Amino acid sequence: MKRTAVFACDNNYAGYLATTIASLVDNFRPSLQLEVIVFDAGISDDSKDSLLKLSTDNISIRFFPIEEKIFSDFPLTISHISLATYFRLKLPSLLNKHDKVVYLDVDVLINKDISDMWNIDLQGHSLGAVIEPRMSFTQYDYLEKIGLTEKKHLYFNAGVLIMDLNCLRDINFEEKVANYLFQYKDVIEYQDQDILNGVLQGNVHYISPKYNFMPEYRTILKPNRIWMLDKLPYTKSEIESLRSNANIYHYCGKRKAWMYSCTHDGADLYIKYQNSTDWAGDGYSDIRELSILKKLSLWAKKRFN
Secondary structure, eight states: OOOEEEEEEOGGGHHHHHHHHHHHHHHSOTTSOEEEEEEESSOOHHHHHHHHTTOOSSEEEEEEEOOGGGGTTSOOOOTTOOGGGGGGGGHHHHTTTOSEEEEEOTTEEEOSOOGGGGGOOOTTOSEEEEEOHHHHHHOHHHHHHTTOOOTTOOOEEEEEEEEEHHHHHHTTHHHHHHHHHHHHTTTOSSHHHHHHHHHSTTOEEEOOGGGSBOHHHHHTTSTTTGGGGGGSSSOHHHHHHHHHHOSEEEOOSSOOTTSTTOOSTTTTHHHHHHTTSTTTTOOOTTGGGSOHHHHHHHHHHHHHO
């Protein structure tokens, strides 16, 4: 089976992408081949050279140049996200010779081998993704506003996706994206994630949160949110174990793993993998902005939380 992982990145995030790829390389099964495709929204030649150094005997890296202007009609509603986020919506046509790919956001870290993701049976669905509990169970009015009326559909996070490109081509996915955008462009708040949920409601296979362990999976362990676990196909002990044992940690939201102020599980892996790239020594992006007291407070929170 051909295994392909896909990223989208511009030059501002090249160093963060390098760290993510370094974590992937370190945790991918050496006996298997992996093709990494980076959709390039303006990565410099120097950054590309540095990224290519992460290639190994079993992991190749190549760049697929694409211009952000083809997404100029798409809304930007989240300040820390660029138009590059929309590239995943074009994958069926851009990768027209590929059958199945795993799409990964730049703000993830790989903690354990993910080579089995390409073998997950999507049971006839076009997409495999992880449920977002808060959106699924507390934002009913918003979901209805953006056209999510399929009662069995649970809102999923788009940062880690298993995409059956053949299925997506069969349902004319990109045409459906255009139609959905025409209808809901002025009301969606979560950009491509809303579009994917709107177009693919009822056509998603929900996978384990071990492949996309988000901060909100920690928060649902709190007393005021633990009721959400009754609506999910996971136990409390399963979620608790993933805090130290997830395959993929996802730092969605404003606090990223490259920030010292990020206290999400697995964030301590960031410097380890950054130091195996050409961006070694850059450290945390926000470290100079934090006072000594704030650093001490964050250290204690990371150490004992």
